[in-house]
Amino acid sequence: MTAILGMLVAERLAHLSAVDLAIVIFYFALVLGIGFYLKKFAKTGEDFFLAGREMTAWVAGLAFVSANLGSLELLGWAGNAYQYGILAAHWYWIGAIPAMVFLGLVMMPFYYISKTHSVPGYLQLRYGSAASGLSAITFAIMTILMSGVNMYAMAVVMKVVLGWDINFSMWVSSLTVGVYVAAGGLFSAIFNEVLQFFLIWFGALLIPILGLYETGGWKGMVARIQQNFPGQDFTHMWGPMHSFSSNPMGIHWTGIVFGLAAVQSMGYWTTDFLVVQRVLSAKDIRSAKMAPIIGSFFKMAVPLIVILPGLLGLAVLPMHLVPGSQVGPGQHSYDEVLPLMLVRYCGPGLLGLGVTALVAGFMAGMAGNVSAFATVWTYDIYRPFIKKNAADQHYVSMGRWCTIIGLFVSIGTAYLAMRFASLMDYVQALFGFFIAPLFGTVLLGMLWKRVSKAAGFLGLLAGTVTSITLFFLMKSSPHWVAIFALSPEAKGLAQAMYQSLWSCTTCVVVTILVTLVTKPRPDEELRGLVYSLTDVAKEEHASLFHKPVVWGMAALALLVILQIIFW
């Protein structure tokens, strides 16, 4: 083993000691052991694809957040914090919390009561095969591409920190994920996601603690950033967004409020099946409502281990990081800020823990993608379009094979991800392609019973086409950026926000127009699928402490306080 690793080592920031290696190897052994232990429990389709629908609100809530906390999240957003400052925290706060609360309180009852296996499964019930098929295929493409991006992000860490060959890192970690997800299905994915959640926190938390100690607290950090980058505001969230040119991201507050908070985050957190699948595994409807709300509190804390290390990097790192496309000899990219900070503070033992946390992040993200891919492929593409009415065991077997096939396809897409200059711009573009219009389609379908099958399909199609068209137009010329992103100053992330806004708007407008000229479905076909025709269980008898709505409001209140503190 040591000889093989030695051959793969090129250049590195740190060397793993024996204790570091023991920590990494124990982690791999534990996740594989859990996968094989849970294999015997994943026998039926409901076990394999929905973890038996018996998870508590806490387990489902932690898995919900953890599935989103991939290495891409850790590395990409720490890099974005270095590049754009605390503006990046918008993606954790206003760009996540309202959507998670909305999912728990408004949308989860429909997903749960309809007993669907997936979000495209809900579309099948509400709109029929056309909209469901379009959503399933676009989702399958997105998950595989996301998985490849995650894989690439993890391999970069291994290259930067340990000098490991990128190919070696990708293959070892992704095969491990493939084995444990194929063995235990969603049971295994969720168990390991909870484990990874704790590992990520305890592996990364020392960076902000020691970083703030070194800078003398928040004020000391801000002073050092101003000294290193004079004239730029990296530490205020709303103040610098009164114009496109007054902040490093080139975004106006309208892009954050309407593009990110109202469309993109709502789309991601309420219709991206990767995260919604975790909540569908909850044991009852109250747990399903509470899970995303519990998750929202943890999500609010994640900037501590992601955004703050990026800001501390601005304050304490002796070198200036550069965009990935401009890295020269001896230079480091934005996305490498987290590993650089890890190596700065962590010696033997802690380094192994930090590296394992980053690997765990990658595995959590990838397990989320492949398990969601296996479910959507099996239930929303294979079953309705290729082989109907097969035995349950046949679909479980198909799910296992899909996990392995999806894994190999995503390894291929990881090489595609390497060609893009900015990791997060690429992913934001993907979100915009499919997620933003899907949100419009699902929400209208839940809230307005008049929406017809044709309207759902055509609205979704029009929104997706708009999204892809805008993406390529804005990449082709700054002229289009000035038109669609409202300013030539808009950077990649800012463009993605406006792209989401326009694609969702197109979807909603087309859906409404087609609805008005087509025949609605009879009410009896829509019971349990539409707000006005569904009897959602009330919780009059629950104490205040147990009511999801109370905790949802508490999360929103905390969000407001955070905005005021960092205004």
Added chain:
Amino acid sequence: MSEKHNIIPVWFFVGVLFLVYGVLILGSGLAEWSHPPNTVLADLHAPVWWGILLIALGVVYCGAFRPGRNKV
């Protein structure tokens, strides 16, 4: 965790992870006490107190959620 399936609670595995990592990191921190590694703030001996914290959490989780106890 499970009523239908008698699965060991996930929290027990979390406890095992904390406990093993706590022992390894504390041991490493003590071993390097007299000659700390070449990292910033090494004189704070972070591995020692971080290892102790992990061991404490590991003991609590393993004890509270050990297999055989009927607790979620």
